[in-house]
Amino acid sequence: MDTATATLPNAWRVEVFRRPSVDDPEANHLLGAVQELGVESLQGARVGHGYLLPPALSREAANQIATELLSDPVLDEFTLYAPEELPAPNSTARRVLVAKKAGVMDPVALTIARGLKRTGLGGSAADAHISTFTAYELMGELSDEDTALIARRALGNETIEDLLLDSEALPYGPPAEGSTHGRVEVPILEADDEALMKLSTEGCLSLNLVEMHAIQAHYREAEREPTACELETIAQTWSEHCKHKTFAGVIEMDGERIDNLLKTTIKRATDELDKPWCISVFHDNAGIIEFDPASGWDLCVKVETHNHPSAIDPYGGAGTGIGGVIRDILGVGLGAKPIANTDSFFVGPLDMPREDVPKGSMHPRRILRGVVAGVRDYGNRMGIPTVSGGVWVHPRYVGNPLVYAGTVGLIPRSCADKEVRPGDAILVVGGRTGRDGIHGATFSSAELTEDSDVVSSAAVQIGDAIAEKRVLDGLLRARDLGLYRAVTDCGAGGFSSAVGEMGEECGAEVDLETAPLKYAGLSPEEVWISEAQERMVFAVPPEKLEACRAVFEAEDCESAVIGTFTDTERLVLRWHGEVVADMEMSFLHDGTPKPTRKAEWSAPALQDPGLPMPSDAGAALLACLSHPDVASKEWIVRQYDHEVQGASVVKPFVGTRADGPSDAAVLRPLDTTNAGCAISCGANPRYGLLDPYRMALAVIDEALRNSVACGGDPEHTAILDNFSWGNCDKPDRLGALVLASRGCYDAAMAYSTPFISGKDSLNNEYRVGDETIAIPPTLLISALAKVQDVGNATTMDFKEPGNSIYLVGQTEAELGGSVHFDLNHPEGAGGTVPAPELETAPRAMRSLAGAISAGEVRACHDLSEGGLAVAAAESAFAGDLGAELDVSSVPLGELPEGYDADATRLFSESCTRWLVEVSPENEDAFRARFEQTPLTHIGRVTEAPRLIVRGTEHATLIDLSTDELRAAHQSGFQG
């Protein structure tokens, strides 16, 4: 582009670069990233941070702002350009400028505006528009194609950012005003099926024909056309994301009619178990369980997915994912204090050749780096430790990665319930409303296509963590002063869902023009369904309104009354006095037609390949340790502040060098009690592809055995279900969902472990050319357990030479979906998926928990991906000690043909098994606990740092140094 003719921004431009003598890690990092893209010609890079300041400032004022606020006197140098001044041409570098698109959230600009106001540096121009950009100066013989490739793949994301290549024409100013309007009626009364579906698709309503018919019938009865606002409200409220129509609908499978899968499996288990320590289950923003009755504090937990936004903008999608689930915790009961975050990611192969990545998708590495950075920047800024999670890799996540984020909170028992009374003010607190995140709820209920990144950019939200921190600080203070009666978060569907849910029983009136806006020009529908982040809605009694708003004001947190809860049982929306929607709450919430879906399932036709003893079992173990699901995630965990709040007892990494992966995180959240909580999870998409029922049993067992290994009380443990599935309108996907749900019921009943909350994301498919690819059935189970005394919490690192090592549990030839098969049968393999023996597994959990709480256990590590071999290796290198094991006496069930006994002992992933280190003085007591559970003494901890494993007839199967084991575990992708 010819820079001379382009429009230069009418703003003071400040560009801040590191001084040449100062090391610039950001530029060094960029060089590495570009090399990975295969561009060899980049010789050097500089990264500059740019700012556009109001043209009304004097040169002196602009210079002062650059000196005092925007640059560092030791590290930086800056250049100031006058409004519309062209930066001096740079003959040695190609410049690429990356700027947020107009209207995209820019937290730094907001901070600068506040800073200018607080310090007086901005003078009378402090209110004018400010924007930021990044200036990259790339050195070397770069072709136009290379520059464009670097810009798109390493510098910016065109969904939310403008990339300027060799152009200085930065955008400046608020977004152009849209064509706002008042009441608009949408003619549907006479529409035929084709017209109805056209309206649903083009309006991004994601409603099916049956639902469109129900709406049409409703308005025919009312003898009028619906308004645009009403249709949008129905679409949001009835979306799969909000209503869970699949789980709540009717399913026919194998001649059986299932009316409401959720109620007949997952919730049913909770109802039948009827635990007195379950305080609030399923109906609020999070589940609540009792924690410390003496002081009146309970624990709450919620896990959410944010899959589709993260596919398009990994950083923003994951950041707002964690931001959203934190708001769920702020919005449970009268609000809870977040004490821990969790995150789990499911992505495509990290070593996938670039040319194999489908069009319209990002490389799995870029996605993983982006989502990690998103969780890091949001969670760390909120001051909530991210303590637990995982990464799973499978080719079918390439076009549709999964991002799960969870939050645990502390809540006083007296704050567990909320109510809304007619006459209460509707107070919105926090961020302003903009056009961001329009149709997020309906978008998340649709399939991703090659063009999703183009057409859905409006669905992307960018977070501003500090705005949410202000809300948190104000909310907990207002709660403790008793200044409101109810609160909920603005999540999917924005105000429409928040106000609609809170007013469901009574009614609500909203004056949409009173909502604080980021910029002018929004239509009433946009205000109503915007998913702009960091907003909460409160029901405030009129007499407390002033005091409540003052609390938020003191936190520099904006609030506005946008309406009133009524006793009309109607939802009335006005726009500058004109009624733009007037509907019965009952139709909105109960009018959803119940579809009947067909379900079926048949196992994939894959042969069990059998398990011979590998020619080199040591090499097979090293391969397992470097499998992406097993290999160290330290590069991720270190980027999260897992120590903030000062409550960590068992950390994500433990052992002498802090490199042993913990089974669970343990926190001591209250100073008034030594009780704590353990947080763990379980998932396995490879199991899910082969056998969804056994997968559900296995991942529940995994979450529980992880928790028990660290000291969790299995009799005071709650679990959460998060299903990410393919399109459940297709019978095979739905069949797998039915089987997994039945597994959830059976396992929850067997372990006496209730579900207290859950969420589903059921349209995770993506189109590549003519083919539609569904993700593997992915059930993430999260467990939250009470630890009766954190002083007895246990870690997985071997502690002392001479101590005995026991294997708890029964080993079977269960290699289906295992890491060992995944590594050795890239073409796919069948085999039996691991599943716990439900009759005996709960007893094993209780026996082990008893031993741990009695202080009889020095180290405990659960056996999962990679089996006994991997668990022993991890415990050894974590403790910087060795182990001599003889597995020949490990009892086995019946072996199928082609299975070697010792190989099965080493690599089977059978459930409900742990490796336990016991010191001599506790052995008798420990052994006595396991009379009804298989317990095998398999060896001792040694001083010499080697893992030596012998098998039948004393054959040495594995003899490796802990350095070799550690190196394999750390050999994976490092970000």
Next chain:
Amino acid sequence: MSSPLAIVTRTAGTNCDAETVRALELAGARVELIHIHQLLAEPQRLQEASMCVFPGGFSYGDDIAAGRVYGLELRDGMYTELSNFVAAGGLVLGICNGFQVLTESGILDPPAEATAAGSLHSAEGRQIALHANASNRFECRWIELEVADTACVWLEEGQRIPCPAAHAEGRFVVRDDSVLERLKTSRQVALRYVVPTEGDTYPANPNGAVDHIAGVCDPSGRALGLMPHPERNVLPWNHPQWTRRGAREEGEGLAFFRQMVHAAAPVSV
């Protein structure tokens, strides 16, 4: 005798206030947690306190640079009051983001003209900074601190404190070598990361700080800033290897606060 009062400040993005308050209370202080906007409006409240503490977090998101906006707000709003407070015997502590804020404000290493005038109006004379970690990443890991030969009034040379570091911009740097010499001479280098004598000093020094410096104090030794978090190692179960060791009464970080509270005398400005 009533226990000395510590004012703990907070603003949008402060997030280590609760554990900092807890550590000070366990160490025997009375604590008032105050929003900085309130303190800026009533700086005379400092007169009742013997300690003023700036906890960790991401003040204002650490937008532009860590601690930049908060540091500027502090310098413009109460530099004089804060330096008078220190001159009168008050103790000032900044942890992590608090260290970044104190550095930005100029209070830890005031230019000579600021000391003479009792006020500071520009960043231009600043000679120390907290730069982006060499790894270009936020990192959370346990490190070990060792107290240097320092003017800091509550630290004992050779004392070792294991505790977590958790930051993205914690690399202590100086404008040039002469500044480092000056800081050593004036005994302002207070804390260093304990690094192995051979081989890589990363990650023992988690950010690449010059001379492995983790904390510095002002020339009087009564204002201290450090990147790592002693307030996160006050309980018997905080240490990452507590399950490998025998029973303990408390974490090593508590002594840091106990010594501070002990050194804090009632102040009259």
